[in-house]
Amino acid sequence: MRRLLERFDRAFFAEAPAERLAILRLLVGGFALVYLCVRAVHLQRVGHLPPESFRPIGVVSALSAPLPLWAVRGLVAAAIAAGAAFVAGYRFRALGPVFGALLLWVLSYRSSWGMVFHTENLLVLHVIALALAPAADAYALDARAARRAGAAPPEPDGRYGWPIRLLCAITVIAYFIAGITKLRNSGLAWATSDILRDIIAHDNVRKLALGDTHSPLGGALVRYPFLFPPLASATLALELGAPLALFSRRIAVVFCGAAWLFHLGVLLTMAILFPYPLLGVAFAGFFELEKMRDLRRPRRAGPPPASRRGGEAPLGRRS
Structure with missing residues (x-):
């Protein structure tokens, strides 16, 4: 322990x-x-x-x-x-x-x-x-103001690390809770039945009746029932597997991409906009954002090849 x-x-x-x-x-x-x-x-x-x-x-x-x-x-x-x-x-x-x-x-x-x-x-x-x-x-x-007062630039420290991990934890917990809620309400039938299809159909019909913005794509896709169990299963896997993103950078990248695609799908099929994740801000904590500065810096040309006549060691293994 x-x-x-x-x-x-x-x-x-x-x-x-x-x-x-x-x-x-x-x-x-x-x-x-x-x-x-x-x-x-x-x-x-x-x-x-x-x-x-x-x-x-x-x-x-x-x-x-x-x-x-x-x-x-x-x-x-x-x-x-x-x-x-x-x-x-x-x-x-x-x-x-x-x-x-x-x-x-x-x-x-x-x-x-x-x-x-x-x-x-x-x-x-x-x-x-x-x-x-x-x-x-x-x-x-x-x-x-602190620099003008003579304070030294801050060094990397744990006090800057824990808030970032907390943001990531909050993000994955939010998705995990959504997955647990689906299981509590519908069980595994969420992934094997027409529940997702019915939700999309009901949402668009309701919006049409109210004169609200609806999704023509969602209305068209409900005609193909075979599409929805795989989509529902993928959604459930994304949400229940979200905590794994805390333990691997590669998994975190996959999670962020899959979650972004999920919200894009919600927008396209139900006309429901989640701007915070769709703009990527919700997932920013998973990335080393400070390194973006390096992408904008032009790469310096390397030194010319070493010359044997100048007494320098040749490229490759040095003794």
């Missing part, structure tokens, strides 16, 4: 560069900030809904009645301002957790009116994890 804990400690708290964690802050925080700005009008519009439609969930369950419109608008504006500070890495120790809390509240409040938006869950968890980490020690206003 002790050896197992030691191995876990070495893996989870393995050293990582501050730049990698900072890039994750920029990507995840930047996505959250843009998402809030794009959805700002919609997020405030819930303040006009009838009070009897209010069904608080999560942290919003502390409320017994809806907030006044001015409070809803103020919280959305505060979340956007805190998000800008989060991305810039400004006073991150204080404003990072503030942004995490405001994002959780604003999106939970929007989901407290009869329709829960599951597409936002992973984003919120990632933001909260980064908000509690030293994610502004590079590529941040805080980092620039």
Whole structure:
């Protein structure tokens, strides 16, 4: 047991560069900030809904009645301002957790009116994890201020590694829970029957009836029942096998690619958009992002072949 804990400690708290964690802050925080700005009008519009439609969930369950419109608008504006500070890495120790809390509240409040938006869950968890980490020690206003004060650039350290592993763990657990839920609700029939086909057909028929955006491709594919058991089996294998991505970089790459294709399939067959994973931001923690800088640097030409006349050893094995 002790050896197992030691191995876990070495893996989870393995050293990582501050730049990698900072890039994750920029990507995840930047996505959250843009998402809030794009959805700002919609997020405030819930303040006009009838009070009897209010069904608080999560942290919003502390409320017994809806907030006044001015409070809803103020919280959305505060979340956007805190998000800008989060991305810039400004006073991150204080404003990072503030942004995490405001994002959780604003999106939970929007989901407290009869329709829960599951597409936002992973984003919120990632933001909260980064908000509690030293994610502004590079590529941040805080980092620039520290350098001006004479602080040395941060070396790779375990304190930059554990938040990255936590983001990856949150990601695979989210998919694993989805797989377990399928088994609890349908058992192995999910992979062997027409359940997936029925879900796609029902979703598109409902959207057609409501005049909502539907998927013509999904409607066409339901005519071919033999397609869906293999697709359902692949989905279940992806979700139940997601935790394996934590133990192998190659498996992680396969998992990220398969999960991206899964969300692309959901978009094409059901017109349901999961922008966070489709843009790849949800899987960024699995990659060594700081090495992207090396891809942009031109390769230097190597030295000319060594000359025997100059007294240098020839290319190949050196004595």
